[in-house]
Amino acid sequence: xxxxxxxxxxxxxxxxxxxxxxxxxxxxxxxxxxxxxxxxxxxxxxxxxxxxxxxxxxxxxxxxxxxxxxxxxxxxxxxxxxxxxxxxxxxxxxxxxxxxxxxxxxxxxxxxxxxxxxxxxxxxxxxxxxxxxxxxxxxxxxxxxxxxxxxxxxxxxxxxxxxxxxxxxxxxxxxxxxxxxxxxxxxxxxxxxxxxxxxxxxxxxxxxxxxxxxxxxxxxxxxxxxxxxxxxxxxxxxxxxxxxxxxxxxxxxxxxxxxxxxxxxxxxxxxxxxxxxxxxxxxxxxxxxxxxxxxxxxxxxxxxxxxxxxxxxxxxxxxxxxxxxxxxxxxxxxxxxxxxxxxxxxxxxxxxxxxxxxxxxxxxxxxxxxxxxxxxxxxxxxxxxxxxxxxxxxxxxxxxxxxxxxxxxxxxxxxxxxxxxxxxxxxxxxxxxxxxxxxxxxxxxxxxxxxxxxxxxxxxxxxxxxxxxxxxxxxxxxxxxxxxxxxxxxxxxxxxxxxxxxxxxxxxxxxxxxxxxxxxxxxxxxxxxxxxxxxxxxxxxxxxxxxxxxxxxxxxxxxxxxxxxxxxxxxxxxxxxxxxxxxxxxxxxxxxxxxxxxxxxxxxxxxxxxxxxxxxxxxx
Numbered sequence: 001x002x003x004x005x006x007x008x009x010x011x012x013x014x015x016x017x018x019x020x021x022x023x024x025x026x027x028x029x030x031x032x033x034x035x036x037x038x039x040x041x042x043x044x045x046x047x048x049x050x051x052x053x054x055x056x057x058x059x060x061x062x063x064x065x066x067x068x069x070x071x072x073x074x075x076x077x078x079x080x081x082x083x084x085x086x087x088x089x090x091x092x093x094x095x096x097x098x099x100x101x102x103x104x105x106x107x108x109x110x111x112x113x114x115x116x117x118x119x120x121x122x123x124x125x126x127x128x129x130x131x132x133x134x135x136x137x138x139x140x141x142x143x144x145x146x147x148x149x150x151x152x153x154x155x156x157x158x159x160x161x162x163x164x165x166x167x168x169x170x171x172x173x174x175x176x177x178x179x180x181x182x183x184x185x186x187x188x189x190x191x192x193x194x195x196x197x198x199x200x201x202x203x204x205x206x207x208x209x210x211x212x213x214x215x216x217x218x219x220x221x222x223x224x225x226x227x228x229x230x231x232x233x234x235x236x237x238x239x240x241x242x243x244x245x246x247x248x249x250x251x252x253x254x255x256x257x258x259x260x261x262x263x264x265x266x267x268x269x270x271x272x273x274x275x276x277x278x279x280x281x282x283x284x285x286x287x288x289x290x291x292x293x294x295x296x297x298x299x300x301x302x303x304x305x306x307x308x309x310x311x312x313x314x315x316x317x318x319x320x321x322x323x324x325x326x327x328x329x330x331x332x333x334x335x336x337x338x339x340x341x342x343x344x345x346x347x348x349x350x351x352x353x354x355x356x357x358x359x360x361x362x363x364x365x366x367x368x369x370x371x372x373x374x375x376x377x378x379x380x381x382x383x384x385x386x387x388x389x390x391x392x393x394x395x396x397x398x399x400x401x402x403x404x405x406x407x408x409x410x411x412x413x414x415x416x417x418x419x420x421x422x423x424x425x426x427x428x429x430x431x432x433x434x435x436x437x438x439x440x441x442x443x444x445x446x447x448x449x450x451x452x453x454x455x456x457x458x459x460x461x462x463x464x465x466x467x468x469x470x471x472x473x474x475x476x477x478x479x480x481x482x483x484x485x486x487x488x489x490x491x492x493x494x495x496x497x498x499x500x501x502x503x504x505x506x507x508x509x510x511x512x513x514x515x516x517x518x519x520x521x522x523x524x525x526x527x528x529x530x531x532x533x534x535x536x537x538x539x540x541x542x543x544x545x546x547x548x549x550x551x552x553x554x555x556x557x558x559x560x561x562x563x564x565x566x567x568x569x570x571x572x573x574x575x576x577x578x579x580x581x582x583x584x585x586x587x588x589x590x591x592x593x594x595x596x597x598x599x600x601x602x603x604x605x606x607x608x609x610x611x612x613x614x615x616x617x618x619x620x
Contacts, residue, residue, distance in 0.1 A: 002088065003064065003081045004028075005126070007102060010036070010075040016102075016120045023064065023081050030061045031068065031079060053078075053095035060084060069095045071103055074110045078102075090133040100327040101125050101320060128316050361403045367396050384590040387425075394421025430610055434579075435481055441578065442548045454486070454542040456550045458535075458575060459613075460568070460599060461583035463556035466615040468497065470583050471553050472504040479508060479518040483548040488538035489524040490531040490571075491555040498524050501553060521547075531555065532567065535575035552577065559598035568602040579610045586617045 006017040006028060053069040060066070065084045070077050078099050080091055102122065109118050371392050378388035398417035431437055438455040457474070459467045468491070475485055487505055491497035505522035512518050523538040535552050542550045552575060557564035572580070582599055584592040592612075600608050 006079045016122045027061045054092040104323045362399050454547045454550050456577040457579045458552040458577040465583045465585045467583045470613050482518045485520040486542045486547040486550045487522050488552045490534050492527045492529050493555045532571040532574040559595040565602040569604045572603045572607045581611045583613045
């Protein structure tokens with residue numbers, strides 16, 4: 001018999017408990033201290049994982065045995081206490097089912113920030129599980145019940161395996177009168193059947209049962225007369241029935257006038273009992289309307305139908321079984337889903353730190369082996385080696401010298417360290433507030449000695465990644481902020497490059513004119529010219545005509561072609577752009593890092609890339 005069951009949080013708050021016998025508080029406190037704080041558990045125990053209770057080792061205190069399981073994301077611990085002399089085979093199943101049901105019912109309340117009160121009416125669910133598992137033990141059933149509604153129905157009595165019709169609905173049976181003792185000596189005589197009220201009082205010819213003539217039998221003339229009279233009476237009854245049906249007339253619609261008189265001659269019937277057609281001749285009433293309303297009722301809202309055709313009403317047992325069945329279905333689908341580095345990979349990485357987290361100060365020696373395993377795992381997930389090394393070094397710096405909390409799970413510790421390391425890697429060194437940077441240059445403060453000038457943005461990248469298209473998108477964004485733009489066509493090599501920008505500029509100009517926001521012009525000098533000189537002239541033209549922003553389009557070039565990349569240094573000196581943005585294709589992957597390094601090197605030591613625009617993301 002179970003002595004106590006408790007659901008508590010890692011912070012020590014008891015959310016729900018049930019006691020069948022007095023148990024000292026030191027028993028559960030000993031479990032918390034030895035298992036969760038000091039981690040005095042046997043090898044293979046899953047303290048921080050949502051493992052089944054069967055995988056967690058037994059904990060014995062005084063005369064009691066404790067079984068437990070946990071939910072790391074919600075910080076919950078489920079503990080069952082019983083006498084060590086007893087062997088409860090269903091205790092692991094009880095813990096797993098209660099954990100699943102409790103999380104399904106109250107996870108939304110527990111996930112809310114700053115939750116101080118949890119409405120936990122859990123008695124009925126716990127009693128249902130206790131009753132169900134104890135009944136199975138009493139019957140000696142080895143297999144636990146499934147959540148399917150089919151198992152709630154009794155098995156078929158057919159031994160041949162053929163499905164039979166469902167049993168009739170229980171009810172009162174009609175009393176069968178005893179047949180009077182027969183005096184006939186004929187062996188073939190049959191007793192008269194019990195008459196049914198649905199039959200006519202005058203029996204038809206086919207319903208008469210006759211016996212062979214004997215010493216006391218009926219004569220042939222009498223039998224013939226009885227048959228003739230039966231035929232005549234049945235015919236009269238049929239005619240009377242037909243005449244009665246013919247006399248049925250549908251009701252008339254009554255209209256009451258101001259004098260209180262009724263008019264019944266309008267030809268509209270009030271008989272709505274018809275099941276087909278339009279009774280009123282198209283006056284808007286549909287005879288099937290009522291049946292359609294009944295068909296719209298969803299039977300699943302109040303019950304389910306089994307495979308044998310029986311309809312079972314929903315109750316607490318059905319709800320519990322539905323929750324458990326849904327949890328089992330999600331478990332089966334879990335291995336096929338992929339959560340990326342922060343999903344399933346994070347669980348794999350946290351397994352490397354299982355023995356080094358939990359109430360101790362971490363040292364470099366403790367993290368040496370886990371960090372090597374973490375780096376190998378990231379490389380298997382196609383993370384660039386340099387990024388993997390930097391990420392591991394950042395995580396190591398975050399963890400060395402840190403004393404983790406007693407109840408803090410492995411994944412929580414690793415996630416916090418990885419988020420901090422990734423944030424440092426991805427934080428840009430220059431400002432990404434483009435609008436503020438443009439306003440500072442075009443409209444400097446009155447106390448500043450620098451004169452206003454146009455803000456210059458240059459777009460670079462390899463062939464075919466969408467430099468001209470993304471430049472037009474950037475121009476549209478700036479037009480919405482009421483800037484005056486000048487687009488410089490410095491791609492003098494590719495055929496159609498100038499015409500492409502001309503079409504974009506014409507469309508943007510029409511849009512700006514229609515919405516009354518900003519303006520845009522195209523600066524071009526054809527093909528075959530030096531791109532650096534065209535860029536320099538475009539910047540000078542923009543300064544003379546008080547343009548706010550200059551967008552410079554450049555020719556695409558392979559990052560491993562030294563001859564084409566050498567012209568970028570001259571371009572950077574002549575145009576002197578404020579921002580150099582590189583357009584990279586998402587499908588390239590880690591090769592974009594090599595492209596960015598080549599472009600950085602080509603601009604010389606004085607300039608570097610300021611940002612990236614990733615294109616074709618939808619193609620991934």
